[in-house]
Amino acid sequence: MNVLVASISGEKVTETRCRKNLAKKLGLPVRRLSRGNRIRxxxxxxxxxxxxxxxxxxxxxxxxxxxxxxxxxxxxxxxxxxxxxxxxxxxxxxxxxxxxxxxxxxxxxxxxxxxxxxxxxxxxxxxxxxxxxxxxxxxxxxxxRPKDRQTCCCRYHVETKSAFKSCMNFRKKLLNENDAYDENNVHVYDYISDIVDVTLCNKEDNVHKISCLKRDCGECGINKLELLPKETAAGDLDTAQIVKWERFEKVDIKVKGNKTIKKLVLVKKETKAVELFSHFLELLKSFPLHQHRATWQNKQ
Ligand SMILES: [Zn+2]
Ligand SMILES: [Zn+2]
Ligand SMILES: [Zn+2]
Incomplete structure (x- = not known):
């Protein structure tokens, strides 16, 4: 029984704090699940x-x-x-x-x-x-992290932050599930700036060169970022896992007078991981320059 309990009371259960609900559904005392979790x-x-x-x-x-x-x-x-x-x-x-x-x-x-x-x-x-x-x-x-690092609330920052989080959550899960992935250089990054820095040359006098930020530099770029097979089109698509994420899209909205207008809203997506990662890489192309400008404006 403990083995069975252990198999259903993993990290997810702890994280989402739904242990109580799960216990109720299974008709088990909550203590039972906590014990399973300890074994796991x-x-x-x-x-x-x-x-x-x-x-x-x-x-x-x-x-x-x-x-x-x-x-x-x-x-x-x-x-x-x-x-x-x-x-x-x-x-x-x-x-x-x-x-x-x-x-x-x-x-x-x-x-x-x-x-x-x-x-x-x-x-x-x-x-x-x-x-x-x-x-x-x-x-x-x-x-x-100085507080002023993340002050821009524009659509672009919101979308990039959200895509970054979804990517890293997916990656963390992949790495935790596959011991075979232990021997690689693919990291779970805590901050966007860390992943952005991988795609840029080292700073000179504490700043990135403008050519790197503009993606005009031949030495750096988003191709510097290593991805796991399941995050790219090269991975096995038949077994690809579905991920949930969000992106801004123009959506038709009905307004007074039987008219429709186009409005930019965050749309929930459920796709293969490849689609999420290519969306994130696309955002990463222009993110450094945008971030640089936002920080610069903030200092004025
Ligand atoms: Zn912004
Ligand atoms: Zn940097
Ligand atoms: Zn560069």
Whole structure:
């Protein structure tokens, strides 16, 4: 019975807080489902489990354990990152089948590139690429987001944010369901700016080159973004999962006098993931320049 209960009381159930309803439907006491959930997932709060996440992520790197550990600890150094001061600010990552690590969130006090430069200055003899260095970053460290980052409420920002969330939710589910996907470079990004940065060259003097933002640069672009097979047309379309997402579309709306007008509204879509991802990539083409202009206007 526990096995059966475990199989129906996964993360989804916890997340959507519908455990009570599910219990009612099944005619089981809620406690029963909670127990099933405990059997299903293990959450570790130890430092060791956080380190295990990095090891899992960097398995393919030829780096020695010693260097990885050095880079990992560097991210947590005083002056590099700090506690949020809010105990409820917790991040959780999967470190194995049904096993999770959980840790209080730390905030970065600099950009990732600045941290990398600090590291290479402190350890000039260690040859480590920025990407490998960033892969050693503890998962619970994230960038400070100035409030003014996301002030534009235009249709374009709303649509891009929504598509980004749908894409990442789909990806997270894919990665959690497929152990085979562990060995890849496809990440679940927390913020649009992180995924946007992958499609741009590194900043110079803390800003992106305008040619990169305008997508005129030959070195960067949305093709820099790695996708999972199930997110592209190359994936097996027969088994493709259906995803729910939203986009703006012009819709006929009936008004007084038996007339119809066209109005731009958010329309709910249920399509194969490929369609969602190609919509998101299309938005990403012009997003950096739009974001840049919105931020610039905000500072005036
Ligand atoms: Zn906007
Ligand atoms: Zn950027
Ligand atoms: Zn570029």
């Amino acid at each position: 997932t293990t959450i570790s709060k130890s430092e060791k489990s956080c380190w295990a996440y990095v090891c899992r992520k960097t398995r393919k790197d030829a780096l020695s354990e010693e260097i990885k550990r050095l880079a990992y600890n560097f991210w947590m150094k005083h002056g590099i990152s700090r506690h949020t001061g809010n105990k409820a600010d917790v991040k959780r990552e999967r470190i194995g089948p049904k096993t999770y690590s959980s840790h209080q969130v730390y905030l970065l006090e600099k950009t990732q590139t600045e941290v990398y430069i600090d590291f290479t200055t402190e350890y000039p003899c260690i040859k480590l690429s920025q990407r490998s260095f960033e892969n050693c970053k503890p998962y619970f460290i994230r960038q400070v």
